[in-house]
Amino acid sequence: MAKNVQMKDVDIYYGKFHAVQGVNLSVPPHAVTAFIGPSGCGKSTVLRTINRMHEVIPGARVEGRVELDGEDIYRPGVDPVEVRRAVGMVFQRPNPFPTMSIRDNVVAGLKLQRVRNKAQLNEVTERSLRGANLWNEVKDRLGKPGGSLSGGQQQRLCIARAIAVQPDVLLMDEPCSALDPISTLAIEDLIGKLKQDYTIVIVTHNMQQAARVSDRTGFFNLPAADKPGRLVELDDTEKIFSNPAEKATEDYISGRFG
Amino acid sequence: MTLVGAASTGSSALIRARLSSWSLAAIAAGAVAVTAVLFAATPMQGRVAFVLVAAVLYVVAQTTVSALVEGRRRAKDRLVTSIVVACSCAAVLPLVAVLGFTIAKGTAVLSGSFLTHTMRGVAEQDANGGIYQAIIGTLEQVGLATLMAVPFGLLVAIYLVEYSSGRLGRFVSFFVDVMTGLPSIVAGLFIFALWILALGQSFSGFAGSMALTVLMLPTVVRSAEEMLKIVPDGLREGSYALGIQKWVTVVRIVLPSALAGIVTGVMLAIARVTGETAPLLVTVFGNPALNFNPFSGAQASLPLFVFSEAGLPNETAVNRAWAAALVLILIVLALNVVARVLARLASVRS
Numbered sequence: 221m222a223k224n225v226q227m228k229d230v231d232i233y234y235g236k237f238h239a240v241q242g243v244n245l246s247v248p249p250h251a252v253t254a255f256i257g258p259s260g261c262g263k264s265t266v267l268r269t270i271n272r273m274h275e276v277i278p279g280a281r282v283e284g285r286v287e288l289d290g291e292d293i294y295r296p297g298v299d300p301v302e303v304r305r306a307v308g309m310v311f312q313r314p315n316p317f318p319t320m321s322i323r324d325n326v327v328a329g330l331k332l333q334r335v336r337n338k339a340q341l342n343e344v345t346e347r348s349l350r351g352a353n354l355w356n357e358v359k360d361r362l363g364k365p366g367g368s369l370s371g372g373q374q375q376r377l378c379i380a381r382a383i384a385v386q387p388d389v390l391l392m393d394e395p396c397s398a399l400d401p402i403s404t405l406a407i408e409d410l411i412g413k414l415k416q417d418y419t420i421v422i423v424t425h426n427m428q429q430a431a432r433v434s435d436r437t438g439f440f441n442l443p444a445a446d447k448p449g450r451l452v453e454l455d456d457t458e459k460i461f462s463n464p465a466e467k468a469t470e471d472y473i474s475g476r477f478g
Numbered sequence: 479m480t481l482v483g484a485a486s487t488g489s490s491a492l493i494r495a496r497l498s499s500w501s502l503a504a505i506a507a508g509a510v511a512v513t514a515v516l517f518a519a520t521p522m523q524g525r526v527a528f529v530l531v532a533a534v535l536y537v538v539a540q541t542t543v544s545a546l547v548e549g550r551r552r553a554k555d556r557l558v559t560s561i562v563v564a565c566s567c568a569a570v571l572p573l574v575a576v577l578g579f580t581i582a583k584g585t586a587v588l589s590g591s592f593l594t595h596t597m598r599g600v601a602e603q604d605a606n607g608g609i610y611q612a613i614i615g616t617l618e619q620v621g622l623a624t625l626m627a628v629p630f631g632l633l634v635a636i637y638l639v640e641y642s643s644g645r646l647g648r649f650v651s652f653f654v655d656v657m658t659g660l661p662s663i664v665a666g667l668f669i670f671a672l673w674i675l676a677l678g679q680s681f682s683g684f685a686g687s688m689a690l691t692v693l694m695l696p697t698v699v700r701s702a703e704e705m706l707k708i709v710p711d712g713l714r715e716g717s718y719a720l721g722i723q724k725w726v727t728v729v730r731i732v733l734p735s736a737l738a739g740i741v742t743g744v745m746l747a748i749a750r751v752t753g754e755t756a757p758l759l760v761t762v763f764g765n766p767a768l769n770f771n772p773f774s775g776a777q778a779s780l781p782l783f784v785f786s787e788a789g790l791p792n793e794t795a796v797n798r799a800w801a802a803a804l805v806l807i808l809i810v811l812a813l814n815v816v817a818r819v820l821a822r823l824a825s826v827r828s
Contacts, residue, residue: 276715278643305721315712319734329720332730378716385720 222249222419223289223306223388225270230284231448232265234277239265241448243284245438247389252411252420254430254457257440258472262449263423266440267391270421271307272300288388305329308387312394314374316366316381323362325377329385344384352380353410372403379410383418390414392422396429408433427473431461439469495547497540505543509536533564577807584804587797593805597766597778602787602795609802611768612783616809618772619683619762619779620752623690628744630691631698638699639706640728657696665692666757674761683772686762686779690751697750701743705736738821745817749810755781780806 225247232240240262247253255263268274269282272293285292293303316325324331326348327341335341345362349355354376358369366377375395382390392411396404411433414420424430430437438454453466464470513532516522522531537560545553592608600607634654638647669689673679709732717727733740758764763776764786780802788799 271719273715273719276711276718301718301721301723304719309715309719311712311715311719313712315710315716317713317716317731317735319731319737328717329722332717332720332722332726381716381720 221386221388221417224249224419225389225421226285226287226290227266227269228285228287230266230269230282230286232262232269232274233279233281233283235279238448240440241450243451245451245454247419247421248436249419250415250417251435252415252422252433253436253438253454254434255421255423255438255440256425256427256430256472257449257452258442259425260449261440261442263438263440264393265449266451267393267421267423268309270389270391271304271309273304273309273391275300305385306387307389307391308382308385309391309393310375310378310382310395313398314371314378316369316374316377318365318367320366321363322358322366322369322377325366326380326384328381333385348380348384351383351414352376353406353413354380370403372399372406375399375403375407376410379407379414383414387418389419389421392420394423394425397425404429427461431457437461439464439466439472441468441472494549494552496552497544497547501543502540505539506536509533509539537561537564580800580804580807583797583800585801587801588804592798592801596768597783598768600766602790602792605794607798609778609780609783609798609805611765611778612780612802613805613809614768614770615683615762615765615772615777615779616752616781616806619687619690619758619777620748622684622687622772623694623751624744624748626687626691627694627698627747631695631747632702632740634695634699635702635706636728636733638703640724640732654696654699657692658700660693660696661756662689662693662754663756663760665689666760668692669757670760680774681761681763681776682774683762683769683777683779686758686777687772689757689761690754693751693754693757694747697747698744701746702736702740705739705743706732708739709735741817741821745814748813752810752813753781753806755785758782759785780809 225245227243227245230240230243231238232243243266255267257263265274269286270293274280274282282294286294288303288306292298317328320328323341323345326345327335330341330344346355346359349358354373357373358364358377361368366374369377375398379390379395396407399407408429411420411422415435422430422434434457436454437457437460439452439460440449441452442449452468453460453464455465460469461473464473510532512535513528516531517528537557540560541553541557544556591606593613594610595606595608596611597607597609598611634650638651642650666689669685669692673685673688674681679685713731713735714727717731718724722731758779758781762779762782764782765776765778769775769777784799784802784806787795787802790796
């Protein structure tokens with residue numbers, strides 16, 4: 221559990237469009253790494269290459285190496301389905317499966333991988349919902365549809381669903397941007413707790429959020445309008461927000477642009 | 479400016495004169511009265527004409543009065559609202575008329591024995607006889623067509639939405655569009671030429687159901703395609719992110735989410751082909767006696783029965799056609815109700 225992620229000279233393309241250039245980074249286990257930067261700079265794209273999710277878009281491809289504990293996940297023969305079992309993801313909009321109950325949503329990953337053992341499924345349901353700080357709110361209505369929860373609860377349901385398959389790494393793509401401040405706080409508390417067990421990478425537009433939840437912060441930027449996005453710097457969150465090495469980072473953080 | 483205007487009229491600029499409902503009622507009564515006078519004084523006559531003239535008079539009078547009292551903007555609004563309401567009524571009218579006519583004419587002959595007897599040995603002027611053979615024929619032919627067209631069409635739709643990217647997809651999509659406009663007699667002639675002439679098979683319910691399949695396929699593909707398209711990509715991504723394979727995602731996540739719409743589309747396709755007559759003429763042929771086996775020999779069907787009985791120069795035969803038409807409508811109606819219940823049970827829970 222909790223593997224590290226390394227990117228070496230990663231370039232990402234959508235067809236002919238060069239989206240991200242020359243990313244080298246290292247994400248440590250048992251820590252929260254935040255990606256910040258202006259819209260369109262490629263931080264979500266970089267995040268989605270860590271579980272090969274960007275491949276859902278036709279024409280997307282990656283050059284360079286993305287390693288999970290030293291193992292290149294883009295090596296020929298690697299099955300993206302297996303990669304995604306090791307690297308879970310939570311999306312911007314809560315997306316519980318609308319035809320399923322709360323319980324079925326949590327164990328969807330196991331059930332659709334043909335786990336049939338009732339006792340095991342019940343145990344995973346409780347463990348995952350407790351892990352996502354949602355158990356006490358929903359334990360009496362596990363049979364109700366997942367869509368009946370509030371937005372913040374739905375997002376925690378999606379986190380429970382993601383940790384139910386016990387991934388090594390958890391990716392979060394702006395997980396709070398569709399939520400109110402109270403739900404956001406609940407998710408941030410949860411992120412702090414989850415890092416004991418997982419490697420967490422989170423993309424956020426909210427710099428205060430990055431400062432609050434992350435141990436390390438990476439700043440992405442577009443050098444110019446038609447140039448590919450780049451990772452400007454990645455360092456301890458404290459250093460990025462107090463004494464960044466690059467001027468662009470300081471300009472962004474102090475609100476001079478973006 | 480506004481302040482001056484408001485002060486000079488002694489009221490707020492936000493309040494305008496409006497026609498009250500009693501003045502509208504008065505205009506309506508006036509329109510009816512004027513029409514009555516017109517019909518008494520001139521050679522105009524007829525109930526339908528009376529209603530039409532009164533309605534036109536009402537709309538003209540109401541718009542004129544409104545323009546004088548309420549201003550041009552409101553007058554235009556009233557005019558357009560009247561036209562929209564009138565068109566909606568006109569659209570429903572034929573449907574209600576067809577249903578009313580069929581019920582009035584059809585219930586005369588409809589009885590238990592009409593539903594459970596065949597036309598075997600019954601002459602056109604005989605009052606007895608029934609449509610048992612035609613009901614069985616229609617249910618078997620439409621049932622077989624559904625069994626063939628729905629899985630086939632669903633798989634095509636899944637290919638188009640989930641897997642195709644490029645030329646083959648566009649090619650298939652184009653031909654599905656073309657097939658939507660295919661005249662139904664052409665589908666019948668195609669099966670006639672292929673199955674009966676070229677392959678030397680006999681007329682049969684199955685031949686008819688193949689023709690119906692050709693007609694159902696594009697409707698099923700199109701409606702299923704539209705429904706699959708509106709399933710949010712977020713659900714697919716959520717599923718992939720759990721390490722679930724693509725085909726499992728399609729079968730267990732995407733299809734259930736779209737099920738209600740797909741069922742509705744399938745039911746519309748069934749309802750459409752249940753009333754088809756032309757393709758069955760050359761494939762099923764029609765049969766006054768009962769033939770349970772759809773795979774061999776000519777069969778009856780409800781639309782064919784209506785077609786042949788209605789063409790006979792005899793009142794009892796025409797009455798049988800009306801009753802059969804009513805049964806046909808009831809079958810389609812029942813299918814629709816069943817579909818709606820199924821769709822509600824299967825629909826997205828919230």
